[in-house]
Amino acid sequence: MTSSEITEAEGAVDTARAGSVRIDHVIHRYGRGGEAFTAVGPVDLTVPAGEFLVLVGASGCGKSTLLRLIAGFERPTQGSVRVSGAEPRPGEAAGVVFQSPRLFPWRTVRGNVDLALRFAGVPRAQWPERRAELLARVGLEGTERRRTWEISGGQQQRVAIARALAAENPLLLLDEPFAALDALTRERLQEDVRRVTERTGRTAVFVTHSADEAVFLGSRIVVLTKSPGTVALDLPITLPRGDIEAEELRGSREFAELRARVSHAVKAAAAA
Template sequence: MPSHELTASRDEADAAGAGAVRLDHVTHRYGRGGEALTAVGPVDLTVPAGEFLVLVGASGCGKSTLLRLIAGFEQPTHGSVRVSGTGPRPGRTAGVVFQTPRLFPWRTVRGNIDLALRYAGVDRALWPRCRAELLGRVGLEGTEKRRVWEISGGQQQRVAIARALAAENPLLLLDEPFAALDALTRERLQEDVRRVTDRTGRTTVFVTHSADEAVFLGSRIVVLTRSPGTVALDLPITLPRGDIGAEELRGSPEFAELRTHVSHAVKAAAAA
């Protein structure tokens, strides 16, 4: 078999795995006629099952648009998006965490998680065990009875992550979920997300404008150009993920080198 056919076959297999994502010649525009604005594209991208992909770039480069396309909240103007080999279905093919927690303030932590379990079709008899497991994953044991306004912003975002994990779909999408948090809370939640996704093996697509956050979290980084967003850099990250502490990783020369490389790439892509 010719080499290009072998490559195509591997791409198709990668795109069909549980939680895998494939974007083929994707372009997305807002508006019509002469007032149409091309937000992203064309973009070709394959995210194998289990990968932690970080989309990074300057504000307005189309990162969040790509995430919405993968979630199925919007349809591409041209091209196709596939998740696990089929078209994405909102609320079904991926768990999504937004920039703000978007919790129901009149419900307790338990009520917010239980609602997610109900929508996920989990047997009601299993809710207590599933809820305890989810809250344990994000370090919120003992908070079940607390109201949303009784917990901190960082804790609220942890509830949002637990809620996104409630459905046993293999894809997790996060759109700058820590942007509004203080630096210390942000670092702690980065560590939580890294640990949880490594443990569950879910495919993850994470949007950020921070080179530091991208290098810490990702097993692969894609830098987007300014609008319309296209791929300026596709970089695999070979830093260890399971056998090194967060502080040791952040303090390593390899981390600093990659952070500088990605930062320069983001600035160059924004200026091009």
């Protein structure tokens, strides 16, 4: 076997690992005939298991479309998407957190998490322990009996994250989950998500408009061009991901330099 064949085989094994994502020459269009609109493509991306990939770009560049393709909510017009080595199936390929929490308002926090545990196939006898673990993981101890309309927007989003983690899917997809929140709550939840993914080792794909959020969260950042979205920049982030305070990280020179580089790339890609 040649060295190139060995490399290819190693790559194939890696992209079949639980939580890995492979996007091969994907193009996605909406509409038909003369009214067809190309939203994305062509895009080629490989996301190894355990990576925190952030997709960033201007509105309409195809970030959310790519996320829906990875989740299995849509199938690409051309090319292929593989999650853990297989075609993604909605509800099975990944846990998904949307911009809106999308909770059931007639249920308590406990009821919302229990419903997720039920659909995840967790035995009922294990619900109390798993629920307590999930709520503790997102900092919501003591809220089990509260209705969703009795808690803040930030707490509602934490419930949504706990619900997405319930199935223990190795992949977590987040579509601008903090966009509607105030700055302080947004920063706190960024820290929560960063901490949770570090502890669980899950792969994450996160969509945002914010260069600051992208640099804080990502171990890798992909900037997309304006529609149809293609890869304008693929940037590994080498900032420390553990044993460092959030304020120290945000205040570092390296963070500022990376934020400026990503911001410039987003503006350039939108203007091209």
